[in-house]
Amino acid sequence: MIQKLISGIxxxxxxxxxxLDPQLGFVPEQILNKYYNEMGYTLEAVAEAIYEYNVxxxxxxxxxxPAVKPQVAMYEQxxxxxxxxxxxxxxxxxxxxLVVIGDIKRGDIGSTSGAYALGHIGEVELGGKKICPFxxxxxxxxxxxxxxxxxxxxxxCKENDRGIFVLVKTSNPSSGEFQDRVISEGDDKGRPLYExxxxxxxxxxxxxxxxxxxxxxAVVGATYPEMGVRLxxxxxxxxxxxxxxxxxxxxxxxxxxFFNEDGLGAIVNSSRGIIAAYxxxxxxxxxxxxxADASRAAVEDMLADIRENI
Amino acid sequence: MIQKLISGIxxxxxxxxxxLDPQLGFVPEQILNKYYNEMGYTLEAVAEAIYEYNVxxxxxxxxxxPAVKPQVAMYEQxxxxxxxxxxxxxxxxxxxxLVVIGDIKRGDIGSTSGAYALGHIGEVELGGKKICPFxxxxxxxxxxxxxxxxxxxxxxCKENDRGIFVLVKTSNPSSGEFQDRVISEGDDKGRPLYExxxxxxxxxxxxxxxxxxxxxxAVVGATYPEMGVRLxxxxxxxxxxxxxxxxxxxxxxxxxxFFNEDGLGAIVNSSRGIIAAYxxxxxxxxxxxxxADASRAAVEDMLADIRENI
Numbered sequence: 001m002i003q004k005l006i007s008g009i010x011x012x013x014x015x016x017x018x019x020l021d022p023q024l025g026f027v028p029e030q031i032l033n034k035y036y037n038e039m040g041y042t043l044e045a046v047a048e049a050i051y052e053y054n055v056x057x058x059x060x061x062x063x064x065x066p067a068v069k070p071q072v073a074m075y076e077q078x079x080x081x082x083x084x085x086x087x088x089x090x091x092x093x094x095x096x097x098l099v100v101i102g103d104i105k106r107g108d109i110g111s112t113s114g115a116y117a118l119g120h121i122g123e124v125e126l127g128g129k130k131i132c133p134f135x136x137x138x139x140x141x142x143x144x145x146x147x148x149x150x151x152x153x154x155x156x157c158k159e160n161d162r163g164i165f166v167l168v169k170t171s172n173p174s175s176g177e178f179q180d181r182v183i184s185e186g187d188d189k190g191r192p193l194y195e196x197x198x199x200x201x202x203x204x205x206x207x208x209x210x211x212x213x214x215x216x217x218a219v220v221g222a223t224y225p226e227m228g229v230r231l232x233x234x235x236x237x238x239x240x241x242x243x244x245x246x247x248x249x250x251x252x253x254x255x256x257x258f259f260n261e262d263g264l265g266a267i268v269n270s271s272r273g274i275i276a277a278y279x280x281x282x283x284x285x286x287x288x289x290x291x292a293d294a295s296r297a298a299v300e301d302m303l304a305d306i307r308e309n310i
Numbered sequence: 311m312i313q314k315l316i317s318g319i320x321x322x323x324x325x326x327x328x329x330l331d332p333q334l335g336f337v338p339e340q341i342l343n344k345y346y347n348e349m350g351y352t353l354e355a356v357a358e359a360i361y362e363y364n365v366x367x368x369x370x371x372x373x374x375x376p377a378v379k380p381q382v383a384m385y386e387q388x389x390x391x392x393x394x395x396x397x398x399x400x401x402x403x404x405x406x407x408l409v410v411i412g413d414i415k416r417g418d419i420g421s422t423s424g425a426y427a428l429g430h431i432g433e434v435e436l437g438g439k440k441i442c443p444f445x446x447x448x449x450x451x452x453x454x455x456x457x458x459x460x461x462x463x464x465x466x467c468k469e470n471d472r473g474i475f476v477l478v479k480t481s482n483p484s485s486g487e488f489q490d491r492v493i494s495e496g497d498d499k500g501r502p503l504y505e506x507x508x509x510x511x512x513x514x515x516x517x518x519x520x521x522x523x524x525x526x527x528a529v530v531g532a533t534y535p536e537m538g539v540r541l542x543x544x545x546x547x548x549x550x551x552x553x554x555x556x557x558x559x560x561x562x563x564x565x566x567x568f569f570n571e572d573g574l575g576a577i578v579n580s581s582r583g584i585i586a587a588y589x590x591x592x593x594x595x596x597x598x599x600x601x602a603d604a605s606r607a608a609v610e611d612m613l614a615d616i617r618e619n620i
Contacts, residue, residue, distance in 0.1 A: 021422070023421070023425070024434070036436075036437060041436040041437030041438070041439045042436070042441075043434075043436075043441060043443060045436070046434075046436060071418075071422055071425075073416070073418055073422045073423070073425040073426045073429070074422070074425050076425070076426060076429040076430070076443075076444070077425040077426070077428050077429040077434060077443065078429065078434065078443055079397065079429060079441075079443030079444055080390070080393055080394050080397050080443075082429070082443070083390055083393045084390055087389065087390050105416070105417065105418055105452075106383070106415070107415065107452065108381075108383055108415055109480065109481065109482040109553075109558075110482060111333070112331070112381055112383045112384070113383070115333070115381075115383040115384050115386070115387040116383045116386060116387070118387050119383070119386040119387035119388065119389060119392070120386070124334070124353075124356075124387060124388065126346075126351040126352070126353075126355075126356060127346060127351035128351075129351045131352075131353060131389075133353060133386075133387065133388055133389030133390075133392065134386070134389055142415075142417065142452050142454055143454070143488065144452055144453070144454040144477060144480075144488060144489065145477075145480050145482055145484070145485055146482065146484030146485055146486065146487030146488055146489070147484045147487055148482050148483055148484040149480075149482060149484070167454060167455075170419065170454075170455050170459075171419065172419040172420060172455055172456065172458050172459060173458055174455070174456030174457045174458040174459070175455055175456055176456065177456030177457055177510070178453065178454060178456055178503060178506065178507060179454065179456070181491075181493045181495065181498075181503060181506065182493065182494045182495050183491045183492065183493065183494060184492045184493060184494030184499070184500065185491065185492050188491075189494070190494065193488060193491060193503065196488065196491065197488060200487070243419075248419075
């Protein structure tokens with residue numbers, strides 16, 4: 001799977017992913033009102049609205065980007081109808097030739113992680129018939145439960161040629177509270193927890209190589225560029241998904257250290273900065289009606305920033 | 311919310327919760343085949359089957375237990391139809407007067423955790439109308455992202471009188487890989503990470519008290535009883551959700567240390583041991599047709615074991 005992502009990145013010269021995180025406040029009023037008028041103030045109306053909003057953004061940007069990353073929380077927020085919109089978004093992204101990174105941050109005890117893995121990147125077999133329930137290509141995984149909570153995902157990656165990005169160092173302000181704690185034992189003495197997790201990622205990844213890179217990647221926030229440099233070296237074969245660019249504070253000059261010398265090894269996410277670009281002064285002239293074109297302009301600007309700095 | 315759970319525990323003299331984790335292999339064949347015959351080998355058929363299976367178990371046990379804990383992974387495994395079955399299970403549990411602990415183990419950056427919190431234990435407001443999308447009473451939360459990933463859940467708990475259980479020390483074999491790492495810094499020198507998380511839980515919980523206990527509880531596995539004793543003391547006001555009883559290896563004699571001297575402070579989960587009891591030699595005489603009665607017998611035996619040991 002990681003080679004499929006890399007092909008897209010090379011073909012489009014675009015190591016970026018657009019985060020499809022449709023907060024209600026981002027969806028243009030004309031879209032929301034259309035569905036409210038049709039279906040009332042219901043979860044179903046919102047779900048249809050966020051799907052149409054996503055389609056607009058994908059239609060306007062798919063030729064510039066290799067992948068999208070829908071954040072499932074923004075869909076679960078709207079209950080079952082929201083989850084239906086998530087699934088429709090995944091399917092539409094595939095139609096546009098995009099790799100889908102499901103930002104689900106799941107992780108549980110072994111048998112339960114196995115169920116998440118089958119549902120999101122695997123297949124369930126019913127009466128000899130195989131069905132891919134959500135059918136993302138790659139998902140994000142939370143490592144707090146240790147190896148036996150991650151391995152079922154890796155097994156499914158191998159069986160179905162899919163991928164995972166494991167949370168190592170997240171982009172949020174308080175990520176250091178537990179992730180940065182310095183360990184006192186043995187060979188790991190003096191090292192922060194996120195490095196221990198990173199070494200596990202490198203270790204797990206050996207078992208699922210796809211060309212020069214592994215199907216087991218990592219999440220490291222753009223907001224922590226020095227840590228990115230160090231983590232890049234600790235996980236040379238892991239693709240790094242880099243959130244935190246744009247609205248969260250990361251910029252192009254912070255990113256070089258996340259990439260390898262081959263110019264590969266990282267993919268940078270922007271969500272709000274792209275999908276809500278029309279709300280930003282810089283792109284305000286597009287207006288709410290031109291939200292998708294504003295998103296395209298923001299992708300072009302982000303690409304210019306990144307190409308200049310890598 | 312925690313007082314509502316405590317009332318149920320006292321009223322039924324039952325500090326236990328049944329984990330509704332319907333793996334496909336647990337669902338009796340007569341139920342699966344009924345829906346396969348009606349709807350073919352589809353996710354929709356499986357979803358209807360697991361819902362009927364859950365209803366049978368709830369009907370047979372609701373008077374003995376204060377709460378159920380559906381594990382959302384087992385529903386997501388079957389895609390959108392599975393998520394519909396999850397929601398129907400939550401609603402049916404409420405009809406039977408049960409507190410619903412959604413075992414979702416979510417956790418993300420602040421705004422994203424906020425979306426999960428609204429979707430699962432909160433309300434979204436659409437055109438002035440408030441809607442509870444999934445409407446669980448309590449959910450489990452993963453702390454790996456630190457305070458700003460947990461606080462949005464606590465805010466929603468306060469607003470809507472709901473609760474959370476934060477993962478501290480999980481029941482699985484490799485939970486120690488990261489959770490047990492010993493910290494080398496300052497006042498925390500020499501202490502494992504799970505204790506640092508536990509102190510945060512105690513700290514976060516002060517802000518959402520409900521009587522003598524907090525709406526912010528913790529998850530600590532029955533499989534680690536010595537740690538349970540220590541964690542009980544570190545979080546005196548936190549209710550502890552204790553998974554790992556039964557199939558995972560924990561037994562009644564391991565549980566005393568998880569409770570406070572008031573006989574409260576913990577609720578013990580069993581999933582497979584109850585819902586798949588009919589597959590256990592001990593209850594095999596019930597047969598697949600009597601699966602719900604087997605579950606009731608298993609609950610009675612679990613209660614006897616726990617009452618004897620606490």
